[in-house]
Amino acid sequence: LTYEDYVLFPEDGKRHEIIDGDHYVTPAPNVKHQRVSFNLSKLFAVYLGKTRVGLALSAPCDVVLSDRDVVQPDLLFVSKARAAIVTEKNIQGPPDLVVEIVSETTRKTDEVLKRHLYERHGVQEYWIVDPEIEAVKVYRVTENGYVRAADLTREAGESIASPLLPGLDVPLAELFAD
Numbered sequence: 001l002t003y004e005d006y007v008l009f010p011e012d013g014k015r016h017e018i019i020d021g022d023h024y025v026t027p028a029p030n031v032k033h034q035r036v037s038f039n040l041s042k043l044f045a046v047y048l049g050k051t052r053v054g055l056a057l058s059a060p061c062d063v064v065l066s067d068r069d070v071v072q073p074d075l076l077f078v079s080k081a082r083a084a085i086v087t088e089k090n091i092q093g094p095p096d097l098v099v100e101i102v103s104e105t106t107r108k109t110d111e112v113l114k115r116h117l118y119e120r121h122g123v124q125e126y127w128i129v130d131p132e133i134e135a136v137k138v139y140r141v142t143e144n145g146y147v148r149a150a151d152l153t154r155e156a157g158e159s160i161a162s163p164l165l166p167g168l169d170v171p172l173a174e175l176f177a178d
Contacts, residue, residue, distance in 0.1 A: 062090035
């Protein structure tokens with residue numbers, strides 16, 4: 001399938017994505033997922049309100065990586081320097097940072113398929129947030145592809161930081177707060 005097929009998918013409350021030309025559909029996320037997404041969006045809004053270093057958007061927002069790769073990450077960040085990829089309809093190219101919040105129905109897709117997809121298309125940093133175990137994996141691009149830069153847990157009292165976002169501090173206690 002291609003982007004032309006994608007725009008014809010129904011607006012049915014489910015997440016439709018195309019990865020390597022294959023159609024993936026996931027149901028609407030659960031409440032815990034949405035709470036984590038909201039918390040993360042609030043933390044990004046405060047940070048970006050102060051720094052003005054770019055734009056963060058939360059799902060649903062189409063990211064067109066190629067004609068055969070169209071995804072809707074839970075959260076994305078595009079730096080000011082790359083603002084030209086942001087259009088009225090979608091994001092045309094790889095964001096600087098992508099965040100996926102896993103669930104039982106998306107775990108394999110987020111951990112394997114999307115990780116390889118984002119790596120292949122040059123997303124600089126990829127966070128996999130797991131609300132069930134209250135943990136975050138951070139992948140960063142190197143000249144040899146992604147390396148896992150951090151394995152963070154709420155239990156350890158850790159925070160997420162990123163060289164893409166100087167001064168950003170995402171305490172996992174706040175990210176996973178009820």
